[in-house]
Amino acid sequence: MRAADALCEALNAEGVKHVFGIPGGASLPLYDALYDASFEHVQVRHEQAAGHAAEGYAKASGKVGVAFATSGPGATNLVTAIADAHMDSVPTVFITGQVRTDLIGTDGFQEADVTGITMPIVKHSFLVTDPAQIPDYIHKAFHIAKSGRPGPVLVDIPQDLSRMEIDYEPITGAPKLPGYQPNTEGNIKQIRIAAKALANSRRPVLYAGGGVINADASEELRELAASDRFPVTCTLMGLGAFPAPDEQWLGMLGMHGTRTANYSMDEADLIVAIGARFDDRITGKLSEFAPRAKFVHIDIDPAEISKNVPAHIPIVGDVKKVLPKLTGEYRALAADSSRLDEWWRRIEGWREQYPLHYEDTTDQEIKPQRMVEEMYRATGGDAIITSDVGQHQMWAAQYYHFAKPRRWLNSGGLGTMGFGLPAAIGAKVAMPDEQVVCLAGDGSLIMVCQEFATAAANDLDVKVFLMNNGHFGMVRQWQELFWDERYKSVEMGPSPDWVKLAEAFGWTGILCDSKDELAGAMKSALETEGPVLLDVRVTPNENCYPMIPAGAAARDMVG
Amino acid sequence: MAESGTQDLLDLDELRAENGLTGRRHLLSLLVENRPGVLARIAGLFSRRGFNIDTLAVGPTEDPDISRVTLTVDGAVHPIDQVTKQLHKLVNVIKIRDMEPDKTVAREMALFRINAAADNRAEIIEFTQIFRAHIVDVSRRSITVEVTGTTEKIDSFERMVRPHGLIEMARTGEVAIVRARPES
Numbered sequence: 001m002r003a004a005d006a007l008c009e010a011l012n013a014e015g016v017k018h019v020f021g022i023p024g025g026a027s028l029p030l031y032d033a034l035y036d037a038s039f040e041h042v043q044v045r046h047e048q049a050a051g052h053a054a055e056g057y058a059k060a061s062g063k064v065g066v067a068f069a070t071s072g073p074g075a076t077n078l079v080t081a082i083a084d085a086h087m088d089s090v091p092t093v094f095i096t097g098q099v100r101t102d103l104i105g106t107d108g109f110q111e112a113d114v115t116g117i118t119m120p121i122v123k124h125s126f127l128v129t130d131p132a133q134i135p136d137y138i139h140k141a142f143h144i145a146k147s148g149r150p151g152p153v154l155v156d157i158p159q160d161l162s163r164m165e166i167d168y169e170p171i172t173g174a175p176k177l178p179g180y181q182p183n184t185e186g187n188i189k190q191i192r193i194a195a196k197a198l199a200n201s202r203r204p205v206l207y208a209g210g211g212v213i214n215a216d217a218s219e220e221l222r223e224l225a226a227s228d229r230f231p232v233t234c235t236l237m238g239l240g241a242f243p244a245p246d247e248q249w250l251g252m253l254g255m256h257g258t259r260t261a262n263y264s265m266d267e268a269d270l271i272v273a274i275g276a277r278f279d280d281r282i283t284g285k286l287s288e289f290a291p292r293a294k295f296v297h298i299d300i301d302p303a304e305i306s307k308n309v310p311a312h313i314p315i316v317g318d319v320k321k322v323l324p325k326l327t328g329e330y331r332a333l334a335a336d337s338s339r340l341d342e343w344w345r346r347i348e349g350w351r352e353q354y355p356l357h358y359e360d361t362t363d364q365e366i367k368p369q370r371m372v373e374e375m376y377r378a379t380g381g382d383a384i385i386t387s388d389v390g391q392h393q394m395w396a397a398q399y400y401h402f403a404k405p406r407r408w409l410n411s412g413g414l415g416t417m418g419f420g421l422p423a424a425i426g427a428k429v430a431m432p433d434e435q436v437v438c439l440a441g442d443g444s445l446i447m448v449c450q451e452f453a454t455a456a457a458n459d460l461d462v463k464v465f466l467m468n469n470g471h472f473g474m475v476r477q478w479q480e481l482f483w484d485e486r487y488k489s490v491e492m493g494p495s496p497d498w499v500k501l502a503e504a505f506g507w508t509g510i511l512c513d514s515k516d517e518l519a520g521a522m523k524s525a526l527e528t529e530g531p532v533l534l535d536v537r538v539t540p541n542e543n544c545y546p547m548i549p550a551g552a553a554a555r556d557m558v559g
Numbered sequence: 560m561a562e563s564g565t566q567d568l569l570d571l572d573e574l575r576a577e578n579g580l581t582g583r584r585h586l587l588s589l590l591v592e593n594r595p596g597v598l599a600r601i602a603g604l605f606s607r608r609g610f611n612i613d614t615l616a617v618g619p620t621e622d623p624d625i626s627r628v629t630l631t632v633d634g635a636v637h638p639i640d641q642v643t644k645q646l647h648k649l650v651n652v653i654k655i656r657d658m659e660p661d662k663t664v665a666r667e668m669a670l671f672r673i674n675a676a677a678d679n680r681a682e683i684i685e686f687t688q689i690f691r692a693h694i695v696d697v698s699r700r701s702i703t704v705e706v707t708g709t710t711e712k713i714d715s716f717e718r719m720v721r722p723h724g725l726i727e728m729a730r731t732g733e734v735a736i737v738r739a740r741p742e743s
Contacts, residue, residue: 115596116596116599119596119599119600119603120603120604120607123650124650127595127596129595144650177650178592178653179591179592179649179650179651179652179653179654180650193569196568196569197569197571197574199569200568200569200570200571201571269571270571294571294574294576295576301648302644302647303641303644303645303647303648305644306576306577306579306638306640306641307641310576310577310578310579311576312574312575312576313574
């Protein structure tokens with residue numbers, strides 16, 4: 001069998017239903033094989049979007065997302081998406097064409113050392129040197145991408161090798177990877193010590209991250225929280241892992257988290273970190289982060305434990321397996337729940353004193369927070385929401401009260417503007433029966449607006465709700481607050497006519513610039529068949545609060 | 560203390576967390592898959608995470624599919640635990656051993672080309688004998704000496720000959736192997 005066909009067979013064997021990509025010279029044999037493949041190829045308009053679509057696909061469905069690109073610029077265009085998938089631990093496989101083996105190292109046309117370029121931002125990569133390796137490498141790539149701490153795996157295939165004939169035999173069973181054996185169980189002794197620490201804690205907080213969602217462990221997190229009224233906060237990546245309507249929910253923590261969540265971390269005596277990595281957006285000033293707390297840190301990646309914050313009780317394992325054990329051990333201790341009464345009184349006090357709030361306008365001007373609230377109502381709080389990066393992303397995190405996992409797809413670690421639209425496309429391909437809405441920023445959307453064509457060409461019913469404030473709003477906010485209002489290159493200037501732009505791509509475009517019409521505009525956007533762009537003009541210079549200024553401590557929140 | 564369901568107390572104040580700094584030099588012995596790019600991954604990891612490699616030696620092992628990488632890292636500057644855990648994340652790294660000094664045989668080899676005019680030639684030769692080193696090349700103006708031993712031995716040889724004019728020095732970095740246990 002031709003190696004390129006064996007590649008498709010191997011992808012098929014891994015259960016692949018969709019891939020995203022753009023063809024090119026070095027991937028011609030691969031695309032010739034795709035002609036007969038049993039899975040679908042979604043042709044995007046820029047390779048970066050193929051990568052983000054694969055991420056959106058993976059985040060929404062939990063399956064491995066796959067993107068194809070050709071050599072050289074095709075492969076380098078994938079780099080941002082690969083880095084994004086690495087930072088947010090998204091199970092993805094990237095397959096790139098490479099120039100012919102006799103051209104490698106000669107600076108051949110469209111040659112780029114993509115395995116070298118991506119080395120620091122992949123979980124692993126394979127450069128094919130023998131066509132017979134291809135099925136084995138694909139099998140290994142999928143195993144590595146989705147097991148342990150998920151992440152991106154790159155497979156680079158020289159053009160001449162993919163044209164060769166090989167003996168293809170389907171591969172079954174676990175791949176042979178002597179240097180890769182993630183520990184998933186968690187040390188039971190450590191788990192028992194953690195349970196005792198919880199039982200002796202008077203001010204505990206459960207701090208959950210994206211790892212809970214990756215592990216599909218939301219139910220297990222809820223069980224632990226329910227075992228004794230433990231307060232729960234989530235990171236940006238963890239939103240949806242714990243239902244926001246729950247009364248034990250403190251709100252998101254971190255730079256734009258709630259005061260209740262951040263003050264709780266500040267005063268906690270025990271913090272149980274679950275699939276979270278103490279990012280600087282969470283800790284603020286590290287030396288003043290949670291100064292009274294001892295830390296239990298549960299993570300499948302041992303290198304995350306004690307990386308930023310030294311753990312007192314480290315537990316390496318899959319949170320889906322560790323949490324039920326911890327819950328069981330804790331319940332067996334039959335701790336006196338009344339010890340938490342005072343802690344809850346304290347928390348309730350913060351809740352009352354510092355709810356999330358903004359000042360709404362008295363005229364027709366639309367505040368961005370109001371837009372998110374309206375969007376929450378219009379979608380019944382149950383859509384898959386993707387976002388770009390910036391103020392709108394933070395407002396969505398604050399005001400769209402995610403109740404379920406895999407409903408909030410955004411770029412947290414890398415902070416990639418332009419993530420939202422291609423991720424929405426990927427999510428819609430993965431979950432065609434779900435309502436998928438991209439909450440976009442105008443600064444971000446224009447970076448990927450070519451992808452309107454992808455949605456139109458593939459009849460993908462995605463909705464883009466554009467929070468149009470005419471600025472790179474978050475940067476503008478920082479220039480206002482921390483750089484003496486010396487505004488530089490943050491105004492978008494003459495924006496495109498977004499409605500016309502959408503229509504030019506075959507979308508429906510709707511403009512909304514008055515508060516009274518907002519709910520109706522959203523309703524009609526959601527009810528209109530096919531892709532719709534809703535351009536919502538919001539207050540141009542609203543700031544996102546509350547906020548821990550960069551390098552400050554949680555108790556120094558402003559706004 | 561770790562029995563299931565027992566009620567004995569655990570005082571949170573007694574919990575301690577390590578910062579990971581050991582204050583000494585660590586010799587890490589890595590078994591890695593013998594494949595192109597593996598060394599680049601290791602070196603890249605060190606530079607990306609801001610870890611500094613003091614010495615590095617790479618070579619084959621008894622198994623042709625496996626290479627050994629021996630490297631030394633300063634545990635006073637870098638948390639060794641974090642270094643080894645990051646290295647473990649590399650799929651091609653099969654095994655890492657943080658060599659315990661008293662259970663390890665470690666050796667380094669070095670070549671020194673030393674100024675050796677008539678008036679100090681005898682002294683250089685004497686040092687060579689004292690250090691059980693070998694003269695491997697000689698010319699009218701210089702002598703090249705091969706020294707094998709512990710890093711400390713090579714350091715002290717260097718200190719001895721440097722005042723005479725050290726023209727060039729090449730050191731391999733340490734390689735190490737676990738000491739066999741005494742036969743019982």
